[in-house]
Amino acid sequence: MTSPSPETNASAESAPTPPENVASGRKSSFGKGSIVFAIFLGLLAGVGTFTFGYGKGASYLSNNPQTCVNCHVMQDHMDSWQKSSHHHVAVCNDCHLPHDPIGKWVTKADNGFFHSLAFTLGDFKNPIQIKPRNKRVTQSTCVSCHENFVHTMLPETRGGDMQSCVHCHASVGHAGR
Amino acid sequence: NIFERKQEARKPFVRLVEVNEVSTDPKPWGVNFPLQYEAYLRTADTERTEYGGNHSLPPSKLEKDPWLKRLFAGYAFSIDYREARGHAYMLGDQQVTKRVTDVQQAGACLHCHASIIPTYRRIGMEKMGIEPTEEKLGEAFAQEAVMEGFRAVSQMKYEEVAAELTKTPDGTTKPAEGDPHLGAAHPVSCVDCHDPETMSIRVTRPGFIEGIAKLARSNDPVPHLPSIKRWRDSGAKEPYDPNVDATRQEMRSFVCGQCHVEYYCANKMTLTFPWSNGLKVEDLEQEWAETEFPGEDGTAGGGGEFYDYVHKETGTKVFKAQHPEFELWSQGIHARAGVSCSDCHMPYEKEGATKVSSHWVRSPMLNINKACQTCHHVSESELQARVDTIQDRTRALMDRAAVAMTDMLDAIIAAQEAGASEEDLKPIRDLQRKAMWRLDYISSENSKGFHADQEAARILGESIDYSRQAQAAAYKLPAGTKAQPEEVAATE
Amino acid sequence: NIFERKQEARKPFVRLVEVNEVSTDPKPWGVNFPLQYEAYLRTADTERTEYGGNHSLPPSKLEKDPWLKRLFAGYAFSIDYREARGHAYMLGDQQVTKRVTDVQQAGACLHCHASIIPTYRRIGMEKMGIEPTEEKLGEAFAQEAVMEGFRAVSQMKYEEVAAELTKTPDGTTKPAEGDPHLGAAHPVSCVDCHDPETMSIRVTRPGFIEGIAKLARSNDPVPHLPSIKRWRDSGAKEPYDPNVDATRQEMRSFVCGQCHVEYYCANKMTLTFPWSNGLKVEDLEQEWAETEFPGEDGTAGGGGEFYDYVHKETGTKVFKAQHPEFELWSQGIHARAGVSCSDCHMPYEKEGATKVSSHWVRSPMLNINKACQTCHHVSESELQARVDTIQDRTRALMDRAAVAMTDMLDAIIAAQEAGASEEDLKPIRDLQRKAMWRLDYISSENSKGFHADQEAARILGESIDYSRQAQAAAYKLPAGTKAQPEEVAATE
Ligand SMILES: [Ca+2]
Ligand SMILES: [Ca+2]
Numbered sequence A: 001m002t003s004p005s006p007e008t009n010a011s012a013e014s015a016p017t018p019p020e021n022v023a024s025g026r027k028s029s030f031g032k033g034s035i036v037f038a039i040f041l042g043l044l045a046g047v048g049t050f051t052f053g054y055g056k057g058a059s060y061l062s063n064n065p066q067t068c069v070n071c072h073v074m075q076d077h078m079d080s081w082q083k084s085s086h087h088h089v090a091v092c093n094d095c096h097l098p099h100d101p102i103g104k105w106v107t108k109a110d111n112g113f114f115h116s117l118a119f120t121l122g123d124f125k126n127p128i129q130i131k132p133r134n135k136r137v138t139q140s141t142c143v144s145c146h147e148n149f150v151h152t153m154l155p156e157t158r159g160g161d162m163q164s165c166v167h168c169h170a171s172v173g174h175a176g177r
Numbered sequence B, C: 001n002i003f004e005r006k007q008e009a010r011k012p013f014v015r016l017v018e019v020n021e022v023s024t025d026p027k028p029w030g031v032n033f034p035l036q037y038e039a040y041l042r043t044a045d046t047e048r049t050e051y052g053g054n055h056s057l058p059p060s061k062l063e064k065d066p067w068l069k070r071l072f073a074g075y076a077f078s079i080d081y082r083e084a085r086g087h088a089y090m091l092g093d094q095q096v097t098k099r100v101t102d103v104q105q106a107g108a109c110l111h112c113h114a115s116i117i118p119t120y121r122r123i124g125m126e127k128m129g130i131e132p133t134e135e136k137l138g139e140a141f142a143q144e145a146v147m148e149g150f151r152a153v154s155q156m157k158y159e160e161v162a163a164e165l166t167k168t169p170d171g172t173t174k175p176a177e178g179d180p181h182l183g184a185a186h187p188v189s190c191v192d193c194h195d196p197e198t199m200s201i202r203v204t205r206p207g208f209i210e211g212i213a214k215l216a217r218s219n220d221p222v223p224h225l226p227s228i229k230r231w232r233d234s235g236a237k238e239p240y241d242p243n244v245d246a247t248r249q250e251m252r253s254f255v256c257g258q259c260h261v262e263y264y265c266a267n268k269m270t271l272t273f274p275w276s277n278g279l280k281v282e283d284l285e286q287e288w289a290e291t292e293f294p295g296e297d298g299t300a301g302g303g304g305e306f307y308d309y310v311h312k313e314t315g316t317k318v319f320k321a322q323h324p325e326f327e328l329w330s331q332g333i334h335a336r337a338g339v340s341c342s343d344c345h346m347p348y349e350k351e352g353a354t355k356v357s358s359h360w361v362r363s364p365m366l367n368i369n370k371a372c373q374t375c376h377h378v379s380e381s382e383l384q385a386r387v388d389t390i391q392d393r394t395r396a397l398m399d400r401a402a403v404a405m406t407d408m409l410d411a412i413i414a415a416q417e418a419g420a421s422e423e424d425l426k427p428i429r430d431l432q433r434k435a436m437w438r439l440d441y442i443s444s445e446n447s448k449g450f451h452a453d454q455e456a457a458r459i460l461g462e463s464i465d466y467s468r469q470a471q472a473a474a475y476k477l478p479a480g481t482k483a484q485p486e487e488v489a490a491t492e
Helices: A032-054 A057-061 A072-082 A092-096 A101-121 A132-146 B026-032 B034-044 B067-071 B087-096 B107-112 B117-128 B134-139 B143-154 B158-166 B206-217 B226-234 B248-257 B281-290 B325-330 B341-345 B380-417 B422-444 B450-476 B479-491 C002-007 C027-032 C034-044 C067-071 C087-096 C107-112 C117-128 C134-139 C143-154 C158-166 C206-217 C226-234 C248-257 C281-290 C325-330 C341-345 C380-417 C422-444 C450-476 C479-491
Strands: B348-351 B354-357 C348-351 C354-357
Touching: A092 A132, A101 A132, B026 B034, B034 B087, B034 B354, B067 B380, B067 B422, B087 B107, B107 B143, B107 B158, B107 B206, B117 B134, B117 B143, B117 B158, B143 B206, B206 B226, B206 B248, B248 B325, B248 B341, B281 B422, B325 B341, B325 B450, B380 B422, B380 B450, B380 C450, B422 B450, B450 C380, B450 C450, C027 C034, C034 C087, C034 C354, C067 C380, C067 C422, C087 C107, C107 C143, C107 C158, C107 C206, C117 C134, C117 C143, C117 C158, C143 C206, C206 C226, C206 C248, C248 C325, C248 C341, C281 C422, C325 C341, C325 C450, C380 C422, C380 C450, C422 C450
Parallel strands: none
Antiparallel strands: B348 B354, C348 C354
């Protein structure tokens, strides 16, 4: 397993191999709303371009944690990730991007846009607070990697309610949380 | 929603043995779920039994805190009251307590000490004219029949209901020819907390189902129970139903809230959880204060003002508080932070390639590593010290409140001996009732204040205030009445 | 590499303007550290002044809680006592309070209201026969001279010391020809918390330095102050010295503990922090109870038992508690978890690429995002609600304790009017002193219980107990004495 350190320009391939279940086939489920949303993003792309370039927005297209820190507001998260139990098994995108191919790109676009906007306007909370939508993303990635281990915690029926992993494991990705 | 990958469902478990709604015997469940079953059996282990042998009873609270005898004077609790121990003992400990052997108790006692739902269902079906065959009893939960049976059982005697338990099949007992026992009585069991079909957790206890629906109808804010807010906001017509409306995290506390709560349990009314005004100590008190017993003939209010017992030393009608763990937890920071009873008392444990909820329900302080350290990254000794600090403060205030309470009793007794009139005593009795209720509330709650530390201290502070006010008021009673006996003596 | 970056020592700052040990004027420091200076100046902003204009005084606590007037009867606090506000006001608010304008106060008052160390040093040097030139004064901290000056100032009058302040150079004021003022008086300033050479934080206040050394010599466990344990374990001969022994995290609370503490500050003794037995409310009380004033001639104990004032309504000698924030925080979960005053009241803020400590010292509730959300990942409204819950409980108990206290006063007054003897009253006065001390302790602490919620409730619970006990005891005084006036009236 290669450990993704900030220096090694870890590519998607060199990212840690998650437990076997990740590969297990699953369908992404997304509705019409997301298509409308994707178009909306397209329209806004122009607005976002400036910061996207300035903030080295291409970092969103890479898996290298170092690229997130192109924005210094991400430095704390980088530092705490370095000290976390997952620094050698998961990079930022492993937890902050959905593991299904489409959700992944939509989230990238969405977050890329909103981070850039927030960064440009500077009107975000600091300490940064994760939004409910992105909380759901992290939850889904925990489950994706640990599905077998936490099998008993999964909902009885698809889509049912389950506990939040970070309710108990708040510091897995960021030490000291 | 595209951002969340819909959670996969739990794969249906391999069902080696069938279980259904009559399966109160945990053994067959244990075949399907050996890890949970083995841990469940360990609730029979207690550190204490290592000293006293398996059959000895847990330590008496009355001996440890002799003031309890005065608090409970005239009530069954004054003859026998012990520390709680593991779930395995709940039925046996109830059967041998002098509170049951020496005093006539109600059948409702078994609501929380036995796996009783199939018996409720059976009796309910009988009332409803449905023949309660084993098949019929096992088929479905049959809420309506359960509620019917629950109400019927509330009016029966303890011994009768204990006998009824064995007349209900338990899923395993095969009665010998001519044996009237179709099953055996079991303490809380898998079927009480789990749906036998899906294994989801659920609540089964009528007392809780009615109580939480009342709570939902109140306007107590309950920020720790978000589904109640959702239900209120939805303007739903149906009563709040925990099995439908609650989140899974809430259910992880609700299953315990079926029993670890304040109640009324004697035969003047059905078993009641007093939550119509909210979950705070004064909300519960208000419900009791506003309750009137039904008359002999069932007329509302015909039975006069609600009370639990007449305090023997003083003749005051008072309320008895029992183990309000759920209510006190509700006021604490952990509840607010979404931490459920199960998170601490049934923490996850790694078992090979999976994690399971520890079914060895016990004090988290015997299991600090799993129970606390996932959330609190400090040493076990530091966590122990934090709990000790909280419990020591509670203990110190409780001892102080106990002294105030006994001083009050002495003062009231003296006033009565000095011939104080009922009219004079009325406001004093009201203070006494409040004082005793609050002291009892925290001393009968089993976390020694941990579940909501500041709230526990507040309640004890109030208890002290009321006891001392009553004491002062008793001293202040018209010198005339009070001084009489002395004056008489002096002039002789 | 980010690790390396972390390890790098703080880059020596660019010193645009020189500052030294006399630089009590913050302006030149502000040239070097504009971000901290600008925030520091904002302590003059208060939400309140938006309504009342800059010069109006903050709201009176006596008007909000009229029972305070009875608590303080006979003491300066009963004539003027207000809410605290920002550091910028500390000197001005002290100069205009009726407690100073209408009552003779001691010079020691300025220990915590002015940037006074260079004045201590100057006066100390004079006593020690060293000529206190501006150069000499600015050169080094000169601990010995500072302590000498501190003791001398404790015996002087308020006005004298206020005048002395302006005779010490402040690093900027250039006195006009013949002007005796060499400097200006400033509220707490950079030099009070920072070493002008290295900018590290430090403590400068003699009261704290003596107090914390006493605490270290006691056997109070203080788990929140690990360096004290280390000092004790090391068997060091030298007294515990915070500037040498404390961790940086401890220093982030110690700087505040220089002033936000209980004290004695009048001219019978030097300014004292009562920490010889520990930091709990009863430890402080014990120190006061065991203290004897020195006699006029300085003989130990010659001045009789320690007390702060004679309570006017009852004639009881009582203790006055002032803002024990440091002591109460010490009993709380945040202190135990290593959370310092500065973490909440001076949280880090990002200013461009660097983090600075917010020098706008104020209520964290005006800055929840920075002050709390680094550690607590819940919404601002949820944090506000948690604080409200804690403060509401404290408030309710405080109001209850206040009623108990006034009832007690009424009962004692009545007993005295009825002719109770001093001998009868002695145990009642002892209860009264304890009751008032505890109520005052929490009501004069400024977090309304937040700094240690359960402890605050415990203390109030005790206050209630003592007040009501005193009340009851007063009612119980021998009927003979008490009934007399009435009997007399009856027989006339
Ligand atoms: Ca009860
Ligand atoms: Ca004082």
